[in-house]
Amino acid sequence: MITLYDFSPSGNSYRARLFLNLLGLEYENSPIDLRQGQHKDAEFLKLNPLGQVPTLVDDGEVIRDSCAILIYLSDKYDSSGNWSGKTAEEKAHIQEWLSTAAREMMYGPARARAIKLFGRPFDLQEAQSLAHQLFTDVMEPHLHQNQWLAASRPTIADIASYAYVTVSDEGEVYLDNYPNIQRWLKDVEALPGFVPMVRASS
Ligand SMILES: N[C@@H](CCC(=O)N[C@@H](CS)C(=O)NCC(=O)O)C(=O)O
Structure with a gap:
């Protein structure tokens, strides 16, 4: 199961959200409200010590950083290599x-x-x-x-x-x-x- 920790106005979060949708992957959205400081909650910092969104958890694997998430999802779920490059x-x-x-x-x-x-x-x-x-x-x-x-x-x-x-x-x-x-x-x-x-x- 994929969980995406994100904040809807965040463009970095949107990168991950958009790509999950383009790949047609099911995922659970876990909103982190930066305005409420939820990204600095102890529970969230255990996942991402930088306290940033987006953070993606897939079957226990934690990936922080929007571009790293794009690389991970394309390598893991797009066997064609179209999204991540073939040459x-x-x-x-x-x-x-x-x-x-x-x-x-x-x-x-x-x-x-x-x-x-x-x-x-x-x-x-x-x-x-x-x-x-x-x-x-x-x-x-x-x-x-x-x-x-x-x-x-x-x-x-x-x-x-x-x-x-x-x-x-x-x-x-x-x-x-x-x-x-x-x-x-x-x-x-x-x-x-x-x-x-x-x-x-x-
Ligand atoms: N390099 C990271 C940057 C992530 C980032 O800066 N996210 C912002 C929201 S757009 C954030 O969480 N800011 C809160 C903070 O840094 O305290 C990525 O691309 O995901």
Whole structure:
């Protein structure tokens, strides 16, 4: 039995939730309310000493970190290898995007959103500028040439990247100048099993 500990407005949690649904896997959702500080409860810290969501438990195996969860689920439950990459080149390109999702995506669009929605104490202009740099220099040109991020089909690179791009407007980072990113968002949304991100502002 898979249990996902998550917080619905969290984009990192959404990465795991979206992928579980795309794979059609049954799982139990265990909400951890960050606003109530539940992620620092002793019971939860026993599972994930970092006190972060998402955390996934599968048959006693505890996986923390959204990208690690994507790797785990694809390796464990997608025997085709479509999601996790089939060649050295695909695997390397997927890893590039997972690293980008963990760094540039977090310091850019995710941070801008966290400042606007949750009052996190960072520099909004800097985060918005990093987001536009990522979109302008990296994602838009790549998606102008390619339908998907890391292969000729969707992979976990797309799932990791989609979460914070789709709600970038919640950090007042708008996608009007990025037609290829907008097209790619729609392509992800057309995947069978897709579930939308819970917009924190809704
Ligand atoms: N690298 C981790 C980051 C997880 C993370 O920062 N989660 C946030 C919610 S989006 C959290 O739990 N924050 C609470 C805290 O760090 O105290 C991942 O990708 O899952």
